[in-house]
Amino acid sequence: MAFLELREVTKRFPGVVANDRISLEIDRGEIRALVGENGAGKSTLMKVLSGLYQPDAGEIRLDGRRVVIDSPRRAIELGIGMVHQHFMLIPRFTVLENIVLGSEPARGGLLREREARRIVGELCQKYEFTLDLGARVEDLSVGAQQRVEILKVLYRGAEILILDEPTAVLAPQEVRELFVNLRHLRDQGKTIIFISHKLDEVLEIADRISVLRRGVLVGTVRREETERAALARMMVGRPVLLELEKGPYRPGEDRLVVEDLTVPGPGGRPAVRRVSLRVRAGEIYGIAGIEGNGQSELVEALSGLRRASAGRILIGGVSVTEATMRRMRPVTEGRVRRARPVAEGRVRRLRELGLAHIPEDRQRRGLILAMTVWENGVLGLHRSPSFARRGWLQVRPIKKHAQSLVREFDIRLPGLDIPVRNVSGGNQQKLILARELGREPTLIVASQPTRGLDIGATEFVRQQLLRARDRGRAVLLVSADLEEVLSLSDRVGVMYGGELVAEFRPGEVTPEEIGHYMLGGRARATEAAVGGTRGADGAGGTGGAGGGVGPAGGTGGAAGADGGVRGRGGAGEAGGTGGGMA
Amino acid sequence: MRKRYRYVALELASPLVAIAFAVLVGAVVIAAIGKNPVQVYRIMFTFAFRRLDSVGIMLFGATPLIFSGLAVAISFRAGLFNIGVEGQYLIGTFLAALAGFALKGLPSFVHLPLVIVVAALGGALWSLLPIYLKVRRGVHEVISTIMLNYIAFSLIHYLIADVFMDKQQGLMPGVGNPLIRLPKIAASALMPRMHGFLALLGVDLPRHVYLNWFFPLGLLLAVAVHYLIWRTAFGYELRAVGHNPAAAEAAGIDPAAVQIRAFLLSGLIAGVTGLSDLLSYFGYMDLDFPKGYGFTGIAVALMGKNSPLGIVLAALLFGFLNRGAEGVQTFAGVPMDTVVILQGVMILSIVVASAVMGRYIRRQERKEALGASW
Numbered sequence: 001m002a003f004l005e006l007r008e009v010t011k012r013f014p015g016v017v018a019n020d021r022i023s024l025e026i027d028r029g030e031i032r033a034l035v036g037e038n039g040a041g042k043s044t045l046m047k048v049l050s051g052l053y054q055p056d057a058g059e060i061r062l063d064g065r066r067v068v069i070d071s072p073r074r075a076i077e078l079g080i081g082m083v084h085q086h087f088m089l090i091p092r093f094t095v096l097e098n099i100v101l102g103s104e105p106a107r108g109g110l111l112r113e114r115e116a117r118r119i120v121g122e123l124c125q126k127y128e129f130t131l132d133l134g135a136r137v138e139d140l141s142v143g144a145q146q147r148v149e150i151l152k153v154l155y156r157g158a159e160i161l162i163l164d165e166p167t168a169v170l171a172p173q174e175v176r177e178l179f180v181n182l183r184h185l186r187d188q189g190k191t192i193i194f195i196s197h198k199l200d201e202v203l204e205i206a207d208r209i210s211v212l213r214r215g216v217l218v219g220t221v222r223r224e225e226t227e228r229a230a231l232a233r234m235m236v237g238r239p240v241l242l243e244l245e246k247g248p249y250r251p252g253e254d255r256l257v258v259e260d261l262t263v264p265g266p267g268g269r270p271a272v273r274r275v276s277l278r279v280r281a282g283e284i285y286g287i288a289g290i291e292g293n294g295q296s297e298l299v300e301a302l303s304g305l306r307r308a309s310a311g312r313i314l315i316g317g318v319s320v321t322e323a324t325m326r327r328m329r330p331v332t333e334g335r336v337r338r339a340r341p342v343a344e345g346r347v348r349r350l351r352e353l354g355l356a357h358i359p360e361d362r363q364r365r366g367l368i369l370a371m372t373v374w375e376n377g378v379l380g381l382h383r384s385p386s387f388a389r390r391g392w393l394q395v396r397p398i399k400k401h402a403q404s405l406v407r408e409f410d411i412r413l414p415g416l417d418i419p420v421r422n423v424s425g426g427n428q429q430k431l432i433l434a435r436e437l438g439r440e441p442t443l444i445v446a447s448q449p450t451r452g453l454d455i456g457a458t459e460f461v462r463q464q465l466l467r468a469r470d471r472g473r474a475v476l477l478v479s480a481d482l483e484e485v486l487s488l489s490d491r492v493g494v495m496y497g498g499e500l501v502a503e504f505r506p507g508e509v510t511p512e513e514i515g516h517y518m519l520g521g522r523a524r525a526t527e528a529a530v531g532g533t534r535g536a537d538g539a540g541g542t543g544g545a546g547g548g549v550g551p552a553g554g555t556g557g558a559a560g561a562d563g564g565v566r567g568r569g570g571a572g573e574a575g576g577t578g579g580g581m582a
Numbered sequence: 583m584r585k586r587y588r589y590v591a592l593e594l595a596s597p598l599v600a601i602a603f604a605v606l607v608g609a610v611v612i613a614a615i616g617k618n619p620v621q622v623y624r625i626m627f628t629f630a631f632r633r634l635d636s637v638g639i640m641l642f643g644a645t646p647l648i649f650s651g652l653a654v655a656i657s658f659r660a661g662l663f664n665i666g667v668e669g670q671y672l673i674g675t676f677l678a679a680l681a682g683f684a685l686k687g688l689p690s691f692v693h694l695p696l697v698i699v700v701a702a703l704g705g706a707l708w709s710l711l712p713i714y715l716k717v718r719r720g721v722h723e724v725i726s727t728i729m730l731n732y733i734a735f736s737l738i739h740y741l742i743a744d745v746f747m748d749k750q751q752g753l754m755p756g757v758g759n760p761l762i763r764l765p766k767i768a769a770s771a772l773m774p775r776m777h778g779f780l781a782l783l784g785v786d787l788p789r790h791v792y793l794n795w796f797f798p799l800g801l802l803l804a805v806a807v808h809y810l811i812w813r814t815a816f817g818y819e820l821r822a823v824g825h826n827p828a829a830a831e832a833a834g835i836d837p838a839a840v841q842i843r844a845f846l847l848s849g850l851i852a853g854v855t856g857l858s859d860l861l862s863y864f865g866y867m868d869l870d871f872p873k874g875y876g877f878t879g880i881a882v883a884l885m886g887k888n889s890p891l892g893i894v895l896a897a898l899l900f901g902f903l904n905r906g907a908e909g910v911q912t913f914a915g916v917p918m919d920t921v922v923i924l925q926g927v928m929i930l931s932i933v934v935a936s937a938v939m940g941r942y943i944r945r946q947e948r949k950e951a952l953g954a955s956w
Contacts, residue, residue, distance in 0.1 A: 305832060348834035357832060365832040370825040379822065380833030388815040395813070421944070 002061075003028035003191055004160060009058035011044050018044040020215045021058065028159075031182060031192045033206035035199070036235055040454075041215040042195050046162050049193075050082045051075035081158030083149045085165045091138035096120055098137055099152050123154055128184050142290075143174030147181065160191045167201055168451075171290045172482065172515040179205050197235070197455060199228050200483075211235055235455060244462060247470040249490050252281030254317070255443045255474035256302070261311035263294070263301040265498075271297035273498040274311065279443070284465065284475040286489030286506075288482055290518050294498035295478045296360060299447045302476070303357040304346040305365075315353045316442055320346075351380060354442030358432055358449050360478070362425075366432040369421040373413060376420050377402035377435055405434035410460070426457030433464055444468055447478045462488060482511060482518075496520050589943045596939040597885055597892075597932055601899075604928035611923055612916060622914045629909025636905050638791035644894075644901030645793075645858040646671075646872075648800035650879025651886060651893035652807050653705075653852035658888045659811060660844035661824035666712060666727025667705075667852040668876025669734030674704035674853025675860050676738050679867035680746070682767030682860075693770040697861070698854060705853020706846045708734060713845035717838040723845070731876070742869055763868030773861040796858035800897075803851065804890035811890075820844050852876065881929045887936065900925070 002025035265271025300306035359365035609619035657664035886892030907921035
């Protein structure tokens with residue numbers, strides 16, 4: 001008999017049936033993937049399971065007994081634990097403190113730390129988790145933080161773990177390690193529900209895969225009995241173009257030239273270190289790398305939102321460095337400086353030079369959520385002669401413009417007058433894309449353009465970027481999604497620790513090798529020039545990640561195999577670690 | 583989209599719900615001091631609306647609040663909290679009084695507009711420092727404007743009592759001390775009352791009503807602010823920066839520049855707040871010049887949801903409450919403080935009600951939008 005059983009679970013919202021009579025049977029010790037596009041009802045279903053929502057109809061059975069999960073607390077009492085996509089950790093607390101937080105073993109109000117350490121230590125041992133319990137969470141890698149989250153749930157006695165898009169923030173090696181951990185958990189009898197829309201991962205880790213579409217369970221298949229294209233068809237109801245159509249590569253003149261650019265990060269220390277690159281007309285230059293390695297700061301510097309401290313930027317042959325550097329010298333250090341206005345018209349000048357920016361955080365940088373669709377459609381263009389005359393907004397042309405954007409980019413909305421807040425993520429991104437590409441830019445800087453989008457919207461965004469490239473635009477694509485960078489780009493650079501540590505054409509290198517660069521290994525013709533002093537940095541980074549790289553024994557090997565072609569500093573460590581664990 | 587109208591209706595309903603709740607609480611207070619709430623409220627209404635002078639006095643009382651409410655609302659829209667309207671209008675009023683008595687022999691059509699401009703500039707002047715500190719140094723404008731309010735109080739006190747006090751006042755018979763006040767403003771700078779105009783319409787306003795042309799001016803300003811916010815490129819930028827400065831910045835709008843302009847504009851409007859009293863009722867500025875319009879303006883903006891129309895309505899409501907309070911005090915023996923309690927509860931419950939209602943509406947809208955995009 002199934003361990004967890006959902007019978008005809010239905011959850012309605014006004015005008016929407018988010019879950020329509022969904023029946024699932026999940027066995028003990030199974031990894032079950034739940035896939036579907038955004039809005040397919042995955043999250044709603046999981047919220048029903050974790051006690052955040054009450055189903056309108058249907059029942060949930062656990063171990064054959066009917067249960068009512070009326071609160072998250074009740075869910076955890078029943079052994080259902082949720083590992084959130086955004087970690088709920090306190091950065092300044094240690095790993096141990098974070099794990100026991102909320103149900104600390106205590107006597108008379110005093111935390112019994114030794115007891116806590118013993119319990120958590122045993123858990124780590126049992127499920128083979130590598131974690132330094134005394135380390136502060138803020139010092140941990142993302143992968144390690146995720147392990148803390150999982151341990152938190154296990155510590156509370158979870159038998160069923162729900163993981164919501166757990167791989168979204170991880171590097172390939174970290175994903176592998178997560179999968180190793182998950183398999184351990186499964187082999188010890190834990191049940192895992194894995195939510196994702198990355199089909200390759202699902203096919204790798206899941207025992208069975210359930211597909212949701214528009215609130216309905218389309219079907220459940222065993223991993224061995226399906227393949228990628230079939231799953232994709234189930235998800236979207238039509239075959240998805242996984243191989244992207246791409247015109248021949250005919251690069252033109254340099255549209256963006258970056259020379260020795262150094263950009264300070266939030267703390268004032270350089271987040272981008274002496275990066276040089278060129279993006280030509282008619283090409284997509286992709287920047288791969290784990291998030292937080294200076295990509296965001298690079299993009300902000302290129303789009304005029306952050307001042308560089310050294311180096312040069314040329315857009316269409318025009319040096320925008322003076323504009324960028326004009327007022328870089330801070331009057332005072334630290335907090336005060338950030339209060340100074342940053343833009344000072346620079347963003348506008350860059351935009352006039354033909355720069356279009358698709359920001360990584362679309363809700364923070366790309367849209368004014370409280371304003372309507374038609375108002376957002378001209379954000380940044382609202383001063384152009386067609387939309388403002390003598391300071392007066394030309395409402396009718398603006399609405400007409402929004403209408404045409406909506407039509408051309410197939411944005412699905414109930415109307416133009418609704419606040420953008422109420423539009424789905426995919427349509428929000430389409431709106432930004434429509435607005436930015438609609439003004440015929442010469443250079444497009446796109447940062448994480450498909451993050452969080454469903455397959456349909458992702459495909460659409462990628463095709464638009466490719467179309468822009470084929471029409472002779474220069475595109476700088478920054479993405480944490482390696483597959484995306486590799487399939488779209490004509491040339492690829494990898495960033496690590498603020499530096500561009502490798503540059504190649506896709507197909508020249510294996511994903512494993514790229515993963516190796518992403519974790520701090522270096523290999524580049526120019527390394528001799530840049531490397532010398534930075535070797536220590538690189539090695540330190542690799543060492544730190546070493547614990548995490550362990551299970552990826554294959555990586556070291558693969559990287560070693562073609563290592564002869566290029567100079568490489570960090571390969572030794574990575575290879576060594578991999579070998580040691582294997 | 584018929585549903586949108588339903589949301590608008592709901593949005594409008596929240597102040598009404600709050601008012602109803604406040605009336606209920608007020609009833610409890612009135613009952614607690616041993617009066618009959620129904621009777622007291624009836625007196626309030628009949629006193630305020632059955633008498634022509636009361637209506638005029640209500641409109642006169644609402645006039646400064648329209649200006650201060652609009653000033654606060656413009657800063658709110660740009661994501662700033664101008665708590666300094668209080669100090670700004672005192673400075674503006676003082677400078678206007680100065681220009682009113684110091685300049686002589688100007689024709690009225692020059693002098694009066696000049697005095698109004700001086701008042702506006704005075705308000706802007708007093709808002710300059712906080713916004714400069716805000717965008718250049720990150721000093722929060724709430725702190726700096728509150729502090730500047732105190733400086734304005736003391737400065738005005740000093741200037742009126744020690745520097746510019748009118749030493750040539752003729753003493754009224756039986757009154758020993760001269761008033762601590764500035765010299766009287768020249769007649770050419772005074773704002774005419776509306777009696778003549780209203781007489782043409784057949785309305786005969788009693789002499790003791792000081793309703794003047796600042797009231798229609800305030801209404802016009804409200805209309806202008808409405809168009810500024812919703813129909814100009816600057817208003818667009820102002821709202822964009824108010825909602826999300828990061829996105830505005832990425833779109834090439836300079837948030838600091840917009841905030842500076844919005845705040846100065848707020849100061850300009852704030853500067854005019856005191857003129858209705860100064861240029862028609864008093865004719866001079868003294869130490870007891872009415873205070874608190876700036877703070878009440880915050881409540882008015884809040885109650886009016888930062889929309890010009892709402893602000894006008896809220897200002898009229900406050901005008902009504904103040905006039906009604908006088909009636910209640912005189913005819914029912916209920917202290918005016920009861921009405922102050924009423925106002926306080928009203929403001930509190932309006933904040934709660936609009937938050938609750940706003941959340942509900944947003945949730946509904948979201949569900950609806952999701953439904954439509956499926």
